[in-house]
Amino acid sequence: MTEIRHIVFDIGKVLLHYDPSLPFNRLIPDETERQWFFDHVCTSDWNIEQDRGRTWEEAEALLIDTHPDHAENIRNFRRHWHEMVPHAYDDSVVLMERLIDDGRDVTMLTNFAGDTFREAQERFAFLKRPRGVTVSADIRLLKPDRAIYDHHVKSFGLEPAATLFIDDSQKNVDGAKEAGWQAVLFTDPATLKRDLTNLGVIA
Template sequence: MTEIRHIVFDIGKVLIHYDPNLPFSRLIPDADERKWFFDNVCTHDWNIEQDRGRTWEEAEALLIAEHPDHAENIRNFRRLWHEMVPHAYDDSVQIMEKLIESGHDVTMLTNFAADTLAEARQRFDFLNRPRGVTISGEIGMIKPDRGIYDHHVTAFGLEPAATLFIDDSPKNVDGAKAAGWQSVLFTDAKTLEADLRGLGVRV
């Protein structure tokens, strides 16, 4: 196996917490109603298009036309985004910072709307420490599409076989492997440390 020279972190659910239920448990207290809202109105498929670059204005207008009775909560999805991201995963951040401090080449690759990531980087300064980041919302591609991995390689001068990707989504991990990268599934910081050691990366 090729020695790892580049380490690429996902952001959401790896370095920072993300949960839309946090504000919406207050806005829609009934669990069944809230589940219906996320399954039928502000769905994952709807939200991922903002990660692909669609503006919130366009996204909101589209849904409000279909679900006018839910207009306020549709707008609340972006308006209250900051509540969905309440804290960092300090132990994961510590691993990333140790890797940077010990001289490893660390970048980030994320499915994120450009504006919300800008907000996250203002709130969480450690997101500015890696060498750089590929933001899906800025380039119009999302994981696990092959193109976003190839874009990241080109943008940061990486060798795919010597690149390790860390992501919480099995699909995104598989996408990285299909692009010729090494990749591990993130579950928690302790497991990540063990995975890194197993791959010859000291933390």
């Protein structure tokens, strides 16, 4: 196995907590109605297209045309996005910053809408510490598409075999491996620390 010289972090559910239900627990108190809204209106498939670069204005207009009775809560998805990301995973951040402080080459690769990522960077200063980031919306590519991994390699001058990717999604981990990277599935900071130790990244 090639020695790891580059470490690439995902962001959502690795460094930052993300849960779109948080504001909607208040906005749509009825659990059945709230679940219907996420299953049929503001679905995961709808939301991922903002990560691919579709604007919120386009996204909202599309849904409001189909579900005019839910217009207010459709707009509430972006309006209350900050509540969906209430805190960082401090122990994960400590690990990432330790790698940076040790002189390791650390970058980030994330499926994220452009404007919400910029908002997150202002709220969580540690997101500005790595050498750089590939944001899916900025290049209109999504994990686990092979092209986004290749784009990141080219952008930051990485050697795939010497690159370790950390992501909470198995399909994204598999996508990295198919692109020639090393990769580990994030479940919790303690497991990540053990993985990094076993791989010789940290002592």
